[in-house]
Amino acid sequence: MKKNNRNNRGMALVIVLGIAGIILILGTVYSRMYTDSNPAARLQLDRIQADFLAKGIQNIAIYKIKKYPDFFIRSYRQYVYKQRTSSDSSLPKLDSDQATSPLPYEYFIGKTSNGGAQGILNGDYINDFIEPLNGASYTTDIYLINSKDFNSEAVEIKVAVQLKDKKAINTYKTTIHGDLMKVGGRTSGVLTE
Amino acid sequence: MYLKFKSKKGVTLIEITIAFLILVVAALGASGIISHGHKATYHDFRRGEALQLLVDRMNFLSSISFANLSTDLGGRTSATIDFPYRDIEFGLVTIGNNKYEVVATLKKQPLKFDDLMELDFEKIFTKNKKYKYDDPTTWYFKKKNNSTENYNQASGDYAYAVIKITISVKPVEGRIIKDERTYEAITFVCNTE
Numbered sequence: 563m564k565k566n567n568r569n570n571r572g573m574a575l576v577i578v579l580g581i582a583g584i585i586l587i588l589g590t591v592y593s594r595m596y597t598d599s600n601p602a603a604r605l606q607l608d609r610i611q612a613d614f615l616a617k618g619i620q621n622i623a624i625y626k627i628k629k630y631p632d633f634f635i636r637s638y639r640q641y642v643y644k645q646r647t648s649s650d651s652s653l654p655k656l657d658s659d660q661a662t663s664p665l666p667y668e669y670f671i672g673k674t675s676n677g678g679a680q681g682i683l684n685g686d687y688i689n690d691f692i693e694p695l696n697g698a699s700y701t702t703d704i705y706l707i708n709s710k711d712f713n714s715e716a717v718e719i720k721v722a723v724q725l726k727d728k729k730a731i732n733t734y735k736t737t738i739h740g741d742l743m744k745v746g747g748r749t750s751g752v753l754t755e
Numbered sequence: 756m757y758l759k760f761k762s763k764k765g766v767t768l769i770e771i772t773i774a775f776l777i778l779v780v781a782a783l784g785a786s787g788i789i790s791h792g793h794k795a796t797y798h799d800f801r802r803g804e805a806l807q808l809l810v811d812r813m814n815f816l817s818s819i820s821f822a823n824l825s826t827d828l829g830g831r832t833s834a835t836i837d838f839p840y841r842d843i844e845f846g847l848v849t850i851g852n853n854k855y856e857v858v859a860t861l862k863k864q865p866l867k868f869d870d871l872m873e874l875d876f877e878k879i880f881t882k883n884k885k886y887k888y889d890d891p892t893t894w895y896f897k898k899k900n901n902s903t904e905n906y907n908q909a910s911g912d913y914a915y916a917v918i919k920i921t922i923s924v925k926p927v928e929g930r931i932i933k934d935e936r937t938y939e940a941i942t943f944v945c946n947t948e
Contacts, residue, residue, distance in 0.1 A: 611941075
């Protein structure tokens with residue numbers, strides 16, 4: 563009995579150190595869980611802000627197309643035709659008054675001749691337009707999608723948003739059936755990411 | 756260890772005392788970490804609720820048509836919503852034990868579209884081309900006389916066709932947590948009907 567006591571001496575320290583170690587590990591894991599979730603929550607806010615800003619810009623793009631449908635449709639078709647002439651030599655080329663730089667379609671979407679972007683659809687805003695997201699930048703591209711087999715056309719609007727001091731660029735795409743772009747067509751509530 | 760003590764008496768007491776001290780120090784440290792983590796988790800929880808409110812109210816307001824928002828704005832250029840609006844809670848919103856200040860702002864947003872163009876029938880005539888609605892080689896564009904249209908109240912039909920929606924959500928009261936920020940987002944609703 564006495565021999566057993568001699569062998570057990572010092573075990574209390576070992577046990578306590580073990581328990582203390584376990585407690586510290588649990589605490590550290592718990593603390594680590596918090597530090598992992600904190601940046602995730604910030605990213606979530608960035609995502610929400612970019613999401614709604616993009617939807618707003620898409621709405622403005624739809625508004626512009628509906629306000630100037632002739633300018634958009636014809637300039638887009640001429641733009642596509644010019645692209646085709648570069649690969650198909652049998653097609654008559656556009657003359658210099660038509661193949662301007664920028665092209666009319668590029669004027670519509672706010673692209674400059676040096677590849678830059680301007681206008682309200684490309685973050686070229688004034689005053690408090692996107693306050694409180696000042697410093698955010700965005701660009702917009704608009705395409706007309708033909709689907710003759712289904713006898714329909716659709717407008718695709720792509721908005722890329724980059725918030726201030728953020729590396730991530732979130733891109734949002736929406737497709738709207740051509741019928742909805744006609745006068746009287748309701749476009750509210752059809753936006754999809 | 757045993758051999759160094761001349762007497763066995765009191766050894767167990769010393770062991771237990773040292774072990775107890777170590778346990779107390781470890782427990783204090785761990786409780787500090789756990790407490791910090793708990794506060795952070797609580798902070799995260801409130802942040803999650805605030806973001807949820809932000810998305811919910813933003814979806815609600817952006818689903819209302821431009822016509823209805825414009826009617827509610829009446830003759831005002833902007834309005835702050837910090838009271839129940841269309842049966843949805845704004846102002847002080849309570850979820851469980853937590854309270855949030857949810858404020859929305861509707862603002863008639865003036866904007867301008869630059870470099871607007873239209874078909875130039877005069878040039879089509881002088882180029883001796885017969886205009887065809889489906890032939891891009893017969894289309895010429897020119898800048899509109901008023902190539903930059905400003906949308907403001909004075910321009911009749913084009914008056915403020917865009918409404919900017921800003922929503923801010925701020926956690927209030929509850930437990931005292933420093934640096935709780937305000938969560939904000941914006942979007943635009945246009946007259947696309």
